[in-house]
Amino acid sequence: MIPAAFTYHRPKSIQEAVALLAKLGDNGRALAGGHSLIPMMKLRLAAPGNLVDLAGIGELKGVRADGNDIVIGAMTTQHELIESNLLADKIPLLRETSLQIADPQVRYLGTLGGNVANGDPGNDMPAVMMCLGASYNVTGKNGERRIAARDFYQGAYLTALETGEVLTGVRIPTPAAGHGWAYEKLKRKVGDYATAAAAVILTMKGGKVESCSIGLTNVADTPLWAQEAERILTGSTLDAATIKRAVAAAEAITSPASDARGPGQYRTKMAGVMLTRALDRAKSRVRGQGSE
């Protein structure tokens, strides 16, 4: 399997990369970890005339705290997310998610930026970013802008990113101390995309849900933010009847394809099962005054 020929570029700065991509237009693609793009190129489903490798740009790497936010460079790998003590402490949901993506070899090279920018509904991080209320830093020839993850995804492989723009990093508001979290993913085997998956962040006060955020993976053309389910759960004690209503509301916004992972109806139900489990586990992890 040999990809179509292309010209390789390795810029040293974001400005240089953006200038190149602006000049190349539709004939250029940014290369991050390559573990979505290169398989597509081998199958000739993608044949860009130019690849702009972002690996030489040091400022795209790393995890740091910035005030109340955590900022993660786009070229930070899944492996680096797993190894980050700062993330393990502040946003353990990311580590839990990364550990369920692909396999060890893929995680050494696959990047957060590639995962969120690709627009593949099978990618896990987009729904997690919606759940966390993250925003993406994007640089183009007209300068920088910030796009909320919840506004970024428009369709399969269709995002708010415009030709010539590079997603340079992800900014995540640090969840409240003591929050509960979970990413529950049903997959057929290691390395598979989700049949369905659910991300949950939860805070509780006096035995009731104070705030709740939910994202769903691979059960529509885009990742889903389950706002109605969140509204139902907020203020509740997470009793069985309320969870059932919230799960029904989450299932109602799904529209999964029927494919090798199962019929659409099954995948919708599995989204509900994953959400139920994620809520249960997130609740068990709540610490501080919210816990019983």
Add this chain to the structure above:
Amino acid sequence: MAKSQIELKVNGKNVEALVEPRTLLIHFLRDQLNLTGPHIGCETSHCGACTVDLDGKSVKSCTIFAVQANGADIRTIEGIANADGTLHAIQEGFREMHGLQCGFCTPGMITRAYRLLQENKNPSEEEIRFGISGNLCRCTGYQNIVRAIQFAAAKLNGAPFQEAAE
């Protein structure tokens, strides 16, 4: 298409070469350097037979272009044995514990296990299974591969190898 000049280190030796940008690392290693230890299995980044060690990471060399490895330090199965030519503890483990049958996955398995044991000197069985989850074996059912890696970990730690109770 113009070729790119790359310089890298492979199994401790400096290598300079001209490559087409679209040349995958696995093809470069096998066809240009005659290092045929890393195997081409699925070619779709699933099976792990092409695994090599690159700058301290286990990577599937079918899913990275040789130009991306410019400046890298790479180790393939050909560079795993000890400097004096004796088998590395992991290789010895695969022999002693019958960690292979047809042998096709073995170079990738050993190269992956090499990095796993660099990062975790005393992995549990579960950690070994999770650590090699990107490498497929269609013969052994993995039991003896896990035992081989446990054997190697014990040997590298200077500890006696004790098989887990059945």
